[in-house]
Amino acid sequence: MVGTVVLTLCHRSQLMHRTQAPQARPEIEEEKTSTATGKHDDSPHHTRGASRSATHRTGAGDPGSLAVRELLVISAGSGAAANASSGFGPGLKEVFGPAVEGTGPELIQLLTPEGERVEHPEFAFDEDDETIKSFYRDLVMTRRIDTEATALQRQGELGIWASLLGQEAAQIGSGRAMREQDFAFPTYREHGVAWCRGIDPLHLLGLFRGVDQGGWDPLADKFNLYTIVIGAQTLHATGYAMGLQRDGLIGTGDPDRDTAVIGYFGDGATSQGDVNEAFIWASVFNAPVVFFCQNNQWAISEPIERQSKIPLYQRALGFGFPGLRVDGNDVLAVYAVTKAALQRAREGSGPTFVEAYTYRMGAHTTSDDPTRYRVIDELEHWKLKDPIERVKAYLSRGGVADDAYYAEIEAEGDEMAARLRKGCLELPDPSPLDIFDQVYEEQTPELVAQREQFASYLASFEGGQS
Ligand SMILES: Cc1ncc(C[n+]2csc(CCOP(=O)(O)OP(=O)(O)O)c2C)c(N)n1
Numbered sequence: 001m002v003g004t005v006v007l008t009l010c011h012r013s014q015l016m017h018r019t020q021a022p023q024a025r026p027e028i029e030e031e032k033t034s035t036a037t038g039k040h041d042d043s044p045h046h047t048r049g050a051s052r053s054a055t056h057r058t059g060a061g062d063p064g065s066l067a068v069r070e071l072l073v074i075s076a077g078s079g080a081a082a083n084a085s086s087g088f089g090p091g092l093k094e095v096f097g098p099a100v101e102g103t104g105p106e107l108i109q110l111l112t113p114e115g116e117r118v119e120h121p122e123f124a125f126d127e128d129d130e131t132i133k134s135f136y137r138d139l140v141m142t143r144r145i146d147t148e149a150t151a152l153q154r155q156g157e158l159g160i161w162a163s164l165l166g167q168e169a170a171q172i173g174s175g176r177a178m179r180e181q182d183f184a185f186p187t188y189r190e191h192g193v194a195w196c197r198g199i200d201p202l203h204l205l206g207l208f209r210g211v212d213q214g215g216w217d218p219l220a221d222k223f224n225l226y227t228i229v230i231g232a233q234t235l236h237a238t239g240y241a242m243g244l245q246r247d248g249l250i251g252t253g254d255p256d257r258d259t260a261v262i263g264y265f266g267d268g269a270t271s272q273g274d275v276n277e278a279f280i281w282a283s284v285f286n287a288p289v290v291f292f293c294q295n296n297q298w299a300i301s302e303p304i305e306r307q308s309k310i311p312l313y314q315r316a317l318g319f320g321f322p323g324l325r326v327d328g329n330d331v332l333a334v335y336a337v338t339k340a341a342l343q344r345a346r347e348g349s350g351p352t353f354v355e356a357y358t359y360r361m362g363a364h365t366t367s368d369d370p371t372r373y374r375v376i377d378e379l380e381h382w383k384l385k386d387p388i389e390r391v392k393a394y395l396s397r398g399g400v401a402d403d404a405y406y407a408e409i410e411a412e413g414d415e416m417a418a419r420l421r422k423g424c425l426e427l428p429d430p431s432p433l434d435i436f437d438q439v440y441e442e443q444t445p446e447l448v449a450q451r452e453q454f455a456s457y458l459a460s461f462e463g464g465q466s
Pocket residue numbers: 008009010011012013189228229230265266267268269270296298299300360364
């Protein structure tokens with residue numbers, strides 16, 4: 001029952017984390033101290049302290065040479081290392097500005113965690129309150145899919161589930177910004193975008209139950225099948241975007257014809273070669289693609305500090321296209337920013353990197369236990385920035401929606417969840433022979449022979465199938 005997806009969503013980096021060589025002296029010292037005091041690597045407190053504080057201390061300018069690294073370690077005690085000039089050229093702060101840590105002042109936000117609308121000089125949310133109400137519905141329904149799928153996995157009905165808890169606004173805001181003709185290339189977590197593309201969530205359950213590969217038609221829904229190989233879909237997105245260029249589907253001025261592509265990936269994926277290659281191709285060919293990174297702060301157990309020493313969006317500069325950081329828990333800001341970036345692509349102005357700054361509130365997948373590597377305080381902090389609560393606060397304060405509306409949405413969610421549960425349990429198991437039918441569009445002689453051989457093997461069992 002447990003399909004191919006299960007094994008590939010593995011915890012390799014989690015295992016590696018424990019055996020990794022430390023990046024700099026302070027970490028070594030910390031590990032020695034903690035061993036001496038009886039703590040070992042499995043302690044969540046130790047892991048948190050070591051990875052967070054040590055990387056902050058070494059997260060500095062140009063660490064290319066040992067001499068520079070030593071300089072940074074020496075200055076680490078002052079807390080200035082992240083911005084210090086190494087003496088070998090300008091420091092990060094001088095090149096990129098002051099925001100090399102935290103969310104920084106450049107975070108684009110249009111709705112605060114308290115549900116207050118705020119202005120931004122470059123981006124505005126220009127839709128009405130009815131649209132915000134519909135965003136609320138999408139957010140709640142998406143979270144409901146997630147809750148039901150998690151429960152189904154816990155009851156043994158799914159092999160695994162990758163929760164999007166906390167990332168709903170990043171996905172609904174960007175998904176709703178797409179036009180019908182735009183094409184999305186997701187990872188394995190984009191359940192909210194799938195919802196926006198009109199994909200029946202039962203298909204998502206089929207994939208995670210291991211009975212099919214997703215089952216939706218990527219061309220019909222303009223939503224590619226989930227990609228588990230980290231970062232690979234950014235190349236697919238770029239290639240597709242270049243195809244659109246060659247088909248003359250950008251820059252015509254016709255809003256129903258001009259098309260953009262959006263490629264989703266995580267913070268950890270930015271360390272993959274595929275992603276960096278996609279950036280280069282998209283840049284030099286001016287491909288109509290939006291690189292949408294959900295920086296949820298973690299790649300399984302690896303914190304963002306181990307992926308980048310500068311805010312991710314600033315990397316775009318080095319590739320030659322614009323990068324922006326948006327509050328990924330603010331559905332209005334994500335919508336406004338993604339809409340502008342997609343339009344830029346459709347007009348033929350090339351790629352944009354959007355970093356949606358958010359937080360993975362749940363485990364990496366149902367196979368993961370985040371209490372082993374991160375502090376509970378972090379989660380408490382992010383709960384205050386919940387993407388759904390702030391929309392509800394806005395709607396309630398302005399009298400746009402009331403309890404009756406919220407109850408209606410909740411009832412709709414429960415009804416959908418019951419349908420999904422029933423549908424999931426009724427999903428037919430595939431025949432083992434299906435695999436031969438779905439490799440190529442047309443059969444090859446080798447496959448036909450292999451199929452026959454396997455069919456007679458299956459038939460050799462009592463009650464076996466052919
Ligand atoms: C090429 C490749 N390497 C490793 C893995 C195992 N793996 C699955 S998810 C994951 C972490 C991805 O983190 P991130 O890109 O931040 O996305 P998130 O899961 O946080 O959404 C890894 C290493 C994989 N699926 N593919």
